[in-house]
Amino acid sequence: MSILKIPTQPDTQAADSARAAATRAAIAETAERLFRTMGYQKTAVADIARELSMSPANVYRFFSSKAAINEAICARILGVYADVLWAIARGPQSPEDRLRGLFHTAYEQTKSLFFQEKRLHDMVDAAMAEHWGVIEGFIQQCETAIRHVLMDGQRAGRFATMPPDETARLIHATMIGFSHPTLVSQCADDDLAALANGMAEFVLRALRP
């Protein structure tokens, strides 16, 4: 029997791993629906398992904790967010307008993702409170998108030559006031839209050659 199985093992492994990926995806999808309707704090792993007609123990075979499920969901959501920023950073506009676009979009995305959907905000809040790699990875993506525009502008002679990593980090830090969910939640809308636009122009002044 083992002789017969040897040649098929790679296929079986592939099928197993495809099945595992499908189950992980189903768990994440169901969990996201429950987090968004019942709320992150109120949803238990047992609730997610029940919806999928499986045991909680089976859920734990795929995710070590509810926090790990939330991490996977947040990674997906923030991935979409990062894609939008990259589309702007790689777009056809001038470096100045792309930078303006990143500032404006950072604010708009925070506003829509986190405040039009209160439940989603709770999930991201939970992710931030636990210092997850997914948040750090997203911040890295933001800084790299800014760096991309910065280097394009430097190459075109429109921005001063400054150390790109450090400067991207500084520019990203100027965006905190209107893109950090915790801070945005404490402030009036109109003020923040004006802050985002004003800050983009202020940063462009700092980048003058």
Next chain:
Amino acid sequence: MSILKIPTQPDTQAADSARAAATRAAIAETAERLFRTMGYQKTAVADIARELSMSPANVYRFFSSKAAINEAICARILGVYADVLWAIARGPQSPEDRLRGLFHTAYEQTKSLFFQEKRLHDMVDAAMAEHWGVIEGFIQQCETAIRHVLMDGQRAGRFATMPPDETARLIHATMIGFSHPTLVSQCADDDLAALANGMAEFVLRALRP
């Protein structure tokens, strides 16, 4: 009897009001000691009253709630913080160096006030969560101190002429990443000191005429 009382009433009122101020101060002082040792959340108005050998009802004659006591304490602490910023803003150095000083001090103050004293951080956190006027007043002080340096620099022709209120607000917003207690608590020390210094130079670039 009313005829006899009329001439002495102003003195009596003054004495009453001095006594009331002394009692308020004693309540705030005792509360601050308890908040710093037991923690803000764990201290009840009854604990404060017991320390002062008075009834909780008497404490409530002077402060409407525990939150109101915390507000008075935070106002005092943030007042000291603002005084330090003003001493820099009005100091003898060049506008550039005063601005650098404000950035550096904003970070150092947040670090020492809020993190060498965890209990204090909880009190300020509570004040921030409840949107108190005292926090808004402090932010206003910070922005006005920045504005003062900005206008000195503009008058001396060292900074570009830009709308002072809006520009002070923008500069203050660039400081959030290393001076907002919630954010500072999520980040490594060394990174933030470098961010504060780097941001001061970046902002000075934006202010070039």
